[in-house]
Amino acid sequence: MGDINTPTVYNSFYNFRQTWNGRNRDLASQAFGVIENPIEMGDDVNLIIPKLQKHREYNKEFNSIYKDGISKDNIIDAIAEFEKALITPNSPFDKFLRGDKDAISSRAKDGYALFKSKGCILCHHGINIGGNLYNRFGIYEESNSSRLGRYEVTKNEDDKFVFKVPSLRNIELTSPYMHDGRAKTLREAVEIMTEYQLGRYMREGEIDDIVEFLKTLNGKIPKIAR
Ligand code: HEC
Incomplete structure (x- = not known):
């Protein structure tokens, strides 16, 4: 159980800072924190790399976009790019x-x-x-x-x-x-x-x-x- 109300990811790209207290300047630093936070995903970004490398699809897709394929920076970058697409226009x-x-x-x-x-x-x-x-x-x-x-x-x-x-x-x-x-x-x-x-x-x-x-x-x- 987290100790703060989970904010929506929709339109978060348009927020000038991420999280309630603004500790993250951008989506990438926020995503990185979540992966390693013990009460969120409690993982280690470096340990995720070999896990993802086992998947053919991920390897193929990362290699087609990033020169150095699956890496810590590229995983975070991909998540942040995905979040940029989570916008809800036309209300x-x-x-x-x-x-x-x-x-x-x-x-x-x-x-x-x-x-x-x-x-x-x-x-x-x-x-x-x-x-x-x-x-x-x-x-x-x-x-x-x-x-x-x-x-x-x-x-x-x-x-x-x-x-x-x-x-x-x-x-x-x-x-x-x-x-x-x-x-x-x-x-x-x-x-x-x-x-x-x-x-x-x-x-x-x-x-x-x-x-x-x-x-x-x-x-x-x-x-x-x-
Ligand atoms: C002086 C600045 C200020 C004014 C004026 C203000 N708000 Fe807010 N509003 C905030 C802040 C800061 C929060 C976050 C509060 C918190 O810490 O949980 C907030 C939170 C909210 C939330 C909850 C959002 C969420 O995701 O939980 C709603 C809804 C809201 N405001 C609507 C309004 C409405 C309607 C008015 C006018 C009646 C108003 N606000 C006036 C600063 C303001």
Whole structure:
């Protein structure tokens, strides 16, 4: 059992750093860490090489792409390249932004207006609607987490409880929410954000509208992953 909520690999290529505390600058360094992490795959990259070399297919394919065939760097590179293909474009909201005014419901349009006017967009923006900056989790309320976020990497006091702002693409499908999974539903997650990050009160109907908007961020799962 890991001690942090597993983030989705979809669209991770568009995140400016990988993992919640941003310790990995890119997909390659993240993949490398997972293979060797004792509570994840608990393997040794060097021991994987002879295992893969036993497979004719892998040998053939690696040799056709990399000059030096199956090697530690090439295994990591291949995984990172594969992950770049795991993007989910063409969500209803993407279509809406491209000019298809009927791609999302009027409820979702209200939700989008609130997402902007209430301030969610200050942190969740850009191609991944998040994933491009760090911020403190718990600005108006203490988040009381046992995980210390960026501090775990930098040991800088100011970085306590600072996390990578997560992408909101496909968010309806990736319950539970927050780095420690404290929110089981999207509604709960939005309530926590409203209180902790914005220090606001929102009416039930407003929260529902934002949830409706968030549901328009489900994109098309690529064939390669089906
Ligand atoms: C000041 C920055 C900031 C603002 C404003 C903000 N968020 Fe967040 N949001 C974050 C951070 C940081 C996290 C990660 C929290 C954690 O450590 O688990 C997060 C997490 C989330 C999550 C859970 C994502 C997941 O993968 O578990 C959702 C959903 C979300 N925010 C939606 C919203 C909505 C909707 C609003 C507006 C009501 C909002 N956020 C406002 C910074 C912000």
